[in-house]
Amino acid sequence: MLVNAVDEFRAKVLRNLMQDFIYGLLAVSTLLDHTLMEQMFWYIIPFKHNAYMVIHKAFRYRLYPTAKQQQALAVQFGHARFIWNWALTLRKAAYKDTGKGIGYYELKRRATALKYQAGTEWLQEADSQVLQAKIEDLERAYKNFFEKRAKFPRFKSKRDGQAIRYPQRFKFDENFTYLPKVGWIKTKFHRPLEGRPKNVTVSKTKTGKYFVSIQCEVEMVEPPARGGEIGIDLGVKSFLATSEGWKRDNPRHLQQAEKKLKRLHRQLSRRVKGSAGREKARIVLARQHEKVANRRRDFLQKLSTELVGRYGLIGMEDLNVRGMLKNRRLAKTIATTGWGAFRRMLEYKGAWYGSYVHKVDRFFPSSKTCNRCGHVLDELPLSVREWQCPICGTIHDRDINSAINILNETRAGVARSHAGGESVRWRQGATILTEAGSLPAFSGR
Numbered sequence: 001m002l003v004n005a006v007d008e009f010r011a012k013v014l015r016n017l018m019q020d021f022i023y024g025l026l027a028v029s030t031l032l033d034h035t036l037m038e039q040m041f042w043y044i045i046p047f048k049h050n051a052y053m054v055i056h057k058a059f060r061y062r063l064y065p066t067a068k069q070q071q072a073l074a075v076q077f078g079h080a081r082f083i084w085n086w087a088l089t090l091r092k093a094a095y096k097d098t099g100k101g102i103g104y105y106e107l108k109r110r111a112t113a114l115k116y117q118a119g120t121e122w123l124q125e126a127d128s129q130v131l132q133a134k135i136e137d138l139e140r141a142y143k144n145f146f147e148k149r150a151k152f153p154r155f156k157s158k159r160d161g162q163a164i165r166y167p168q169r170f171k172f173d174e175n176f177t178y179l180p181k182v183g184w185i186k187t188k189f190h191r192p193l194e195g196r197p198k199n200v201t202v203s204k205t206k207t208g209k210y211f212v213s214i215q216c217e218v219e220m221v222e223p224p225a226r227g228g229e230i231g232i233d234l235g236v237k238s239f240l241a242t243s244e245g246w247k248r249d250n251p252r253h254l255q256q257a258e259k260k261l262k263r264l265h266r267q268l269s270r271r272v273k274g275s276a277g278r279e280k281a282r283i284v285l286a287r288q289h290e291k292v293a294n295r296r297r298d299f300l301q302k303l304s305t306e307l308v309g310r311y312g313l314i315g316m317e318d319l320n321v322r323g324m325l326k327n328r329r330l331a332k333t334i335a336t337t338g339w340g341a342f343r344r345m346l347e348y349k350g351a352w353y354g355s356y357v358h359k360v361d362r363f364f365p366s367s368k369t370c371n372r373c374g375h376v377l378d379e380l381p382l383s384v385r386e387w388q389c390p391i392c393g394t395i396h397d398r399d400i401n402s403a404i405n406i407l408n409e410t411r412a413g414v415a416r417s418h419a420g421g422e423s424v425r426w427r428q429g430a431t432i433l434t435e436a437g438s439l440p441a442f443s444g445r
């Protein structure tokens, strides 16, 4: 009996508590109107967004098309090349006549019309999106030119490497890639594909190899910022010199491959034009170009990964690579050392791994300034590798001194942007360059 009374009491208390809870909930929900709830919702969401970020990553795989598929691809390449050259001609002519280019939408409209005109109906064999993507590529090429990132777009020939982009309707399975109007092509997925594929670029190198580069959106956890600061000076003699006093040369096997490349260039120029020997030499040369490009890319990938893994702040010069290429004597060396590609790698990997790449103004006299007393020399010829400061007497290695100045200037630059009230973005999450920016050495884009 007593036991029952206790149970009853417990049940009553519990019932009361539950009622209070439900009334409480009702009271709260009437207090909070809809907009307030919504605001709370949006207040919670950003936390999720802070923890994750979406980056673009490119995955490149070798394709093995059958003879029939190679023919189908040749049609797509050829027609896309035709559209590129046709659009470039139109834009050039329009500029000559009116001083203005032709808009992107106008070009797209005319390209569609072209498919139903006598003489060019064969364009219907091409995937229409591939042709449109080509016009987009041309638009981008112009934009890059106007923003001084690239040379003026040029006409493409059958001899160049070929590339086409599919924005949609591609598919993958374990060992195959599906492309519209071509079919399922055998693919070697040597590493797993991550994220959501956004578009694919199919390319054929000068040596006849096929590749697919898949641009993916990958969600990743935002990395914590790293400590460690370093200034780097990119050079001709050593590839890189650092504010810590160490240098890194181009690896020996790359130097050897470059040497051989020079030899093959000379050999080709000696051959008679149109001869079988010349054709053979051309292929051998193209293969060597590919080898050099692969070795260089490999070296730069490893070095950039090493740097972003060790340092949270990396200072470097904002190189005007195009301006340097105008300097004839240095042109070849600089063109082959891949500074631009290296900087892009540092920037996008920095964004992945949480290190910030700061670019120092290209007019900052990093080489001519004494890092100890701040004295600036009037002149320092490129041939001088070591010099003594006339004021404080310190003996400087040219490149190491430059790297130290770059680090000091980087620290000052970061401090300045703090003082200016803008928050420094230690992680450049918004625009991330990917490997797609430096596609195969012979991509036709």
Ligand SMILES: [Zn+2]
Pocket: 370, 371, 372, 373, 374, 375, 389, 390, 391, 392, 393, 394
């Ligand atoms: Zn000095």
